Amino acid sequence: MADPTGAPKRPRRLGRRQILGMVGAATGAALVGACSDDEPTGSSSPSPSTPRTRTPSPTASPTPTPTPTPVAFDAAAAFAVVDHLATQVGPREAASPAFDVAAAYVHAQFEALGYAVTQTTVAVPAGDSWGVPVGAGTSANVIADPLGFDASVPHVVIGAHLDTVAVAPGAEDNASGIGVMLDLARMAAAEPLSRPVRFIAFGGEEPRGRGDSMHHFGSQAYVRDLPAALRSAVVAMVSLDRVGVAAASVPLATGGRGTTQVMDALSAASDRAGVLSDRSQDNRASDHWSFEKAGIPSARVGSVPYAGYHSVGDVPSVVDPAQLTRVGVLTWTWLTSL
Ligand SMILES: [Zn+2]
Numbered sequence: 001m002a003d004p005t006g007a008p009k010r011p012r013r014l015g016r017r018q019i020l021g022m023v024g025a026a027t028g029a030a031l032v033g034a035c036s037d038d039e040p041t042g043s044s045s046p047s048p049s050t051p052r053t054r055t056p057s058p059t060a061s062p063t064p065t066p067t068p069t070p071v072a073f074d075a076a077a078a079f080a081v082v083d084h085l086a087t088q089v090g091p092r093e094a095a096s097p098a099f100d101v102a103a104a105y106v107h108a109q110f111e112a113l114g115y116a117v118t119q120t121t122v123a124v125p126a127g128d129s130w131g132v133p134v135g136a137g138t139s140a141n142v143i144a145d146p147l148g149f150d151a152s153v154p155h156v157v158i159g160a161h162l163d164t165v166a167v168a169p170g171a172e173d174n175a176s177g178i179g180v181m182l183d184l185a186r187m188a189a190a191e192p193l194s195r196p197v198r199f200i201a202f203g204g205e206e207p208r209g210r211g212d213s214m215h216h217f218g219s220q221a222y223v224r225d226l227p228a229a230l231r232s233a234v235v236a237m238v239s240l241d242r243v244g245v246a247a248a249s250v251p252l253a254t255g256g257r258g259t260t261q262v263m264d265a266l267s268a269a270s271d272r273a274g275v276l277s278d279r280s281q282d283n284r285a286s287d288h289w290s291f292e293k294a295g296i297p298s299a300r301v302g303s304v305p306y307a308g309y310h311s312v313g314d315v316p317s318v319v320d321p322a323q324l325t326r327v328g329v330l331t332w333t334w335l336t337s338l
Pocket of ligand 1: 173205241
């Protein structure tokens with residue numbers, strides 16, 4: 001009598017290995033190739049035992065082999081987000097009508113992926129946005145949770161700021177981070193992670209004056225409003241901020257005040273993914289800093305210098321899809337290790 005448990009083993013999911021292949025492909029900078037060249041072509045299917053079924057109807061179609069669909073980072077999709085935000089929406093200062101348009105876009109993107117999406121209002125003061133006077137007003141955090149998410153259960157926060165300084169289209173700063181985050185959200189929806197992830201597009205990250213109280217308004221509000229019990233449930237926060245300018249390596253940083261455990265884990269993931277990373281500089285200029293100050297393990301990914309920074313020159317051509325892939329693969333490799 002056949003052992004009922006003797007069913008042929010299904011191939012394990014191939015996600016990570018597929019992704020590893022992609023990193024190499026991505027260095028060729030082919031925008032679409034980075035994500036689609038790696039289809040499981042002619043997979044040396046182990047063509048297991050000959051079927052012993054007894055219905056050889058001559059016209060019967062062969063039993064479809066269940067081919068696991070690997071989840072792979074899609075650089076073209078991330079770049080399309082960069083292009084949309086920088087070209088169609090344009091500069092989106094935190095309290096501007098354009099910011100609201102951008103927030104509605106990201107909200108809809110998350111919803112289309114099946115997330116439960118909420119928006120919280122973020123007050124921002126009048127000030128100076130990189131040389132341009134701006135008024136007081138409201139911005140927003142757009143928060144996407146997997147269905148059934150419980151914020152009191154240990155989870156990860158992946159954040160990227162959605163606002164720009166007053167004049168910049170913000171392709172790199174920070175449509176790049178939003179684009180990578182949205183694709184990671186797509187991947188997490190397709191292949192749920194052991195550790196749940198809350199994705200947040202933060203409003204009001206850019207400075208409106210000098211000093212630590214005059215920037216990072218969305219993330220500061222988020223952390224401030226978290227009850228202590230929920231704060232301790234955030235096991236790690238990563239800010240994706242300026243992640244598309246081409247470089248030999250991906251910058252990883254903390255503010256230098258808290259633990260380095262998240263940066264260490266990202267660094268180890270980059271090794272496994274075959275992506276070079278550089279953790280040589282402290283950085284307090286992004287939303288991870290709000291979490292680090294509150295004692296929550298956090299890190300920033302990104303910050304390669306570039307000429308168009310905070311200017312009208314921050315357009316999609318400064319963003320390299322291969323760099324988006326490096327960051328996406330690195331971050332996904334980390335997420336799957338938690
Ligand atoms: Zn930024």
